Amino acid sequence: MLEIRWHSRAGQGAVTGAKGLGDVVANTGKEVQAFAFYGSAKRGAAMTAYNRIDDKPIINHEKYMVPDYVLVIDPALAISADITAHEKEETKYIITTHLPKEELLKLVPKLQGKEVYTVDCMKISMETIGRAIPNTPMLGALMKVSGMFDIEYFKNAMLKVLSKFPQKIIDANMTAITRAYNEVK
Amino acid sequence: MAEKLELQEVEVWDGNMAFAQAMRQAQIDVVAAYPITPSTPTVHGYAKFLADGYIDGEFVLVESEHAAMSGCVGAAAAGGRVATATSSQGFALMIEVLYQASGMRLPIVLGLVNRALASPLNVNGDHSDMYLGRDAGWIMIDAFNAQEAYDLMLMGFKIAENMGVRLPVMVNQDGFITSHTAQNVKPLQDEVAYNFIGEYKEVNAMLDFCKPVTYGAQTEEDWHFEFKAKQHKALMDSSKVIKDVFQEFETLTKRAYKSVESYMMDDAEVAIVALGSTVESAVQAAKDLRESEGIKAGVVATRVIRPFPFEEVQSALKGVKAIATLDRSAPGGTLGMLYNEVSASMYQSEHRPVISNYIYGLGGRDMTQKELKEIFSDTKKNADAGKLVTPLQQFSGLRGPKLSFFN
Numbered sequence: 001m002l003e004i005r006w007h008s009r010a011g012q013g014a015v016t017g018a019k020g021l022g023d024v025v026a027n028t029g030k031e032v033q034a035f036a037f038y039g040s041a042k043r044g045a046a047m048t049a050y051n052r053i054d055d056k057p058i059i060n061h062e063k064y065m066v067p068d069y070v071l072v073i074d075p076a077l078a079i080s081a082d083i084t085a086h087e088k089e090e091t092k093y094i095i096t097t098h099l100p101k102e103e104l105l106k107l108v109p110k111l112q113g114k115e116v117y118t119v120d121c122m123k124i125s126m127e128t129i130g131r132a133i134p135n136t137p138m139l140g141a142l143m144k145v146s147g148m149f150d151i152e153y154f155k156n157a158m159l160k161v162l163s164k165f166p167q168k169i170i171d172a173n174m175t176a177i178t179r180a181y182n183e184v185k
Numbered sequence: 186m187a188e189k190l191e192l193q194e195v196e197v198w199d200g201n202m203a204f205a206q207a208m209r210q211a212q213i214d215v216v217a218a219y220p221i222t223p224s225t226p227t228v229h230g231y232a233k234f235l236a237d238g239y240i241d242g243e244f245v246l247v248e249s250e251h252a253a254m255s256g257c258v259g260a261a262a263a264g265g266r267v268a269t270a271t272s273s274q275g276f277a278l279m280i281e282v283l284y285q286a287s288g289m290r291l292p293i294v295l296g297l298v299n300r301a302l303a304s305p306l307n308v309n310g311d312h313s314d315m316y317l318g319r320d321a322g323w324i325m326i327d328a329f330n331a332q333e334a335y336d337l338m339l340m341g342f343k344i345a346e347n348m349g350v351r352l353p354v355m356v357n358q359d360g361f362i363t364s365h366t367a368q369n370v371k372p373l374q375d376e377v378a379y380n381f382i383g384e385y386k387e388v389n390a391m392l393d394f395c396k397p398v399t400y401g402a403q404t405e406e407d408w409h410f411e412f413k414a415k416q417h418k419a420l421m422d423s424s425k426v427i428k429d430v431f432q433e434f435e436t437l438t439k440r441a442y443k444s445v446e447s448y449m450m451d452d453a454e455v456a457i458v459a460l461g462s463t464v465e466s467a468v469q470a471a472k473d474l475r476e477s478e479g480i481k482a483g484v485v486a487t488r489v490i491r492p493f494p495f496e497e498v499q500s501a502l503k504g505v506k507a508i509a510t511l512d513r514s515a516p517g518g519t520l521g522m523l524y525n526e527v528s529a530s531m532y533q534s535e536h537r538p539v540i541s542n543y544i545y546g547l548g549g550r551d552m553t554q555k556e557l558k559e560i561f562s563d564t565k566k567n568a569d570a571g572k573l574v575t576p577l578q579q580f581s582g583l584r585g586p587k588l589s590f591f592n
Binding site for chain 1: 195196197308330359361362363365366367368369462463465466468469551552553554555
């Protein structure tokens with residue numbers, strides 16, 4: 001069982017990202033779960049979304065999770081949210097930030113000694129999609145860090161997930177995914 | 186003519202999408218609805234299918250849930266296939282009309298996405314609304330995940346509209362935990378789904394002007410009792426049809442449903458009885474406990490809540506030493522519904538296992554694996570002692586000091 005927790009603000013697309021990842025993974029024959037804590041769900045409020053991925057049907061419906069990956073798609077949440085909650089030694093962090101990793105670690109001391117990757121999903125989504133929707137670039141970064149799927153396979157699968165959007169938006173998302181894949185470190 | 190939607194062999198849907206897709210495939214004549222969290226995406230999804238040309242029927246957005254169910258009653262009496270969806274306060278507002286629908290023997294299908302009842306206001310999942318409806322004369326079925334929500338919504342129409350039943354059916358799923366959680370769902374293609382349900386057959390349609398009929402007539406002490414007895418008999422007799430429909434669905438899809446579901450009960454000494462998504466979580470906990478501690482744990486779930494599968498509960502729990510009944514609804518001054526129903530069933534059986542009651546998960550409070558394992562361990566103590574050594578009723582997952590009653 002692979003477990004992923006997203007930290008996001010309502011409106012940044014964490015739920016869509018989690019469901020998109022679920023779609024892609026389900027196409028490979030695996031079982032998936034994608035859900036979120038909504039609370040009062042005001043746009044901009046801090047929220048969490050979750051993925052579970054397994055080879056057999058997922059029957060555990062508890063919200064409690066010890067994540068393998070923590071994906072932070074809003075820069076400020078690395079500081080203000082409890083992003084290390086229920087972590088384990090192997091938990092990997094991918095964090096959206098414009099800061100070099102050393103500076104981020106100084107700002108968020110609880111991440112020191114952890115396996116931390118950084119990528120500026122905000123800048124990437126602004127420059128490609130033209131809006132602050134950092135979810136698809138984060139998936140590109142996750143593909144690089146986790147090696148879950150070959151990037152070309154993943155992008156091809158995402159085309160189907162994004163098929164309801166105009167071609168321009170799809171192309172921009174593809175560029176965003178590729179950039180985040182290449183830029184995460 | 187409605188357009189067909191090509192579905193993949195495996196879709197990733199949440200429970201609301203599962204409801205909306207099944208409703209679309211049923212080719213309903215009239216949906217009257219007033220959206221409320223967490224069932225809103227069911228209604229929203231259905232409305233979008235209609236706007237996109239995938240549905241021919243009428244969709245009426247009304248001014249309240251009381252009006253929604255009233256609209257359903259009118260349309261069903263007029264002679265069409267009818268459905269709606271709601272949750273919580275909306276369901277509470279429908280209650281008066283739910284009794285009208287069952288009394289008039291109208292085969293309406295209601296998707297109930299379970300949510301807590303105020304006060305305090307809470308949008309999250311528990312079974313307060315489900316429990317509120319249990320004396321309303323409806324057939325009540327419960328889905329434990331999104332796949333089941335889809336399957337049971339399809340089967341709901343077939344059960345309700347069966348000529349030997351003609352009663353409304355309520356299909357339940359957990360708010361958020363099921364309704365907003367996307368999981369793998371294997372849908373049927375549109376034609377296969379529709380053909381499974383079949384054409385709607387009118388009975389005493391009010392729009393058949395050649396044969397005028399009255400719905401909702403007044404009866405006093407002369408006929409009311411006979412009327413309600415007949416209605417109760419129809420509800421009791423629906424068990425057979427429900428089983429037949431489950432069987433027919435299994436033949437079509439290889440997905441098996443039973444009035445009472447049993448998991449790892451062949452050699453179980455302790456069992457949890459529950460509803461909703463907790464059933465699956467409890468199966469996970471039982472599996473883990475069998476491996477880690479050798480506790481012979483099993484799970485039993487009442488897939489059909491009304492008519493209550495009295496005898497099937499007895500046989501599912503036969504041989505078990507201790508049972509924990511888990512109720513996700515504030516019991517309002519007594520033991521939980523599952524405790525009362527399961528105890529009543531087991532009292533009539535030859536052996537009498539020790540039965541305890543847990544109130545849990547109110548207002549969406551997480552039901553964790555840790556908690557479920559603790560309940561199994563507690564129940565094992567009762568099994569080993571052969572009597573209650575735990576309190577009869579406990580609150581599980583509550584913060585602050587432990588709370589128990591009927592000690």
